[in-house]
Amino acid sequence: MINLIICGAPGCGKGTQSDLIVRKYNLTHISTGDLLRKEIAANTELGKVAYQYISKGQLVPDQMIIDILANKLNSLQNSNTNGIILDGFPRTLAQAEALEKLFSERNTQTDILLDLQVDEDELIARLLKRGKTSGRSDDNLETIKKRLDVYYNQTKPVSDYYQSLGKYAGIYGMGTIDEIFGRISNTIDAKL
Ligand code: AMP
Numbered sequence: 721m722i723n724l725i726i727c728g729a730p731g732c733g734k735g736t737q738s739d740l741i742v743r744k745y746n747l748t749h750i751s752t753g754d755l756l757r758k759e760i761a762a763n764t765e766l767g768k769v770a771y772q773y774i775s776k777g778q779l780v781p782d783q784m785i786i787d788i789l790a791n792k793l794n795s796l797q798n799s800n801t802n803g804i805i806l807d808g809f810p811r812t813l814a815q816a817e818a819l820e821k822l823f824s825e826r827n828t829q830t831d832i833l834l835d836l837q838v839d840e841d842e843l844i845a846r847l848l849k850r851g852k853t854s855g856r857s858d859d860n861l862e863t864i865k866k867r868l869d870v871y872y873n874q875t876k877p878v879s880d881y882y883q884s885l886g887k888y889a890g891i892y893g894m895g896t897i898d899e900i901f902g903r904i905s906n907t908i909d910a911k912l
Pocket of ligand 1: 730752753754756769774775777778779780781785807809810811815843858867
């Protein structure tokens, strides 16, 4: 099993790079944002609660997203996946600790946290551009600024946690998609 985490500020390219990583390393992609958006689209009770947070640029409560992730991990138990890439999870220290507990109960652990580092001006420009076509309720300037605040305040400690475990890899996230993917591949290949 290879377990990767890809993180970074909103607009850093997590989703795009995850797709490339999944193809090259034959992993299962788990995006908690996508899982929540599916609940919203299906108008489930969970989706209705999640929408209240997502549309304001806030994180959904830890226990809610940890339960969703635990269910997803359970559903993969008998699949023959090479491993997983987590995109958008963990986003708080409590989620990171819960994740390592869920992994250790399954006799596995995180191998590498890939932290995509992109300048703030570039993040805002990318998200505003995406907002023109994504239809996402959170890709507008006001919510983007809120999401960046949330990221710097709540999600940065996750990087520090994995740094303390010796599993952190900062990746320079500026340049072309291929250039960035090259840096990511080199990092994964060197660590595995
Ligand atoms: P993303 O697609 O990863 O940018 O996530 C979009 C939104 O979904 C975030 O701004 C949060 O409101 C919510 N979300 C996604 N993943 C998480 C998570 N791990 N913890 C809390 N909220 C999340």
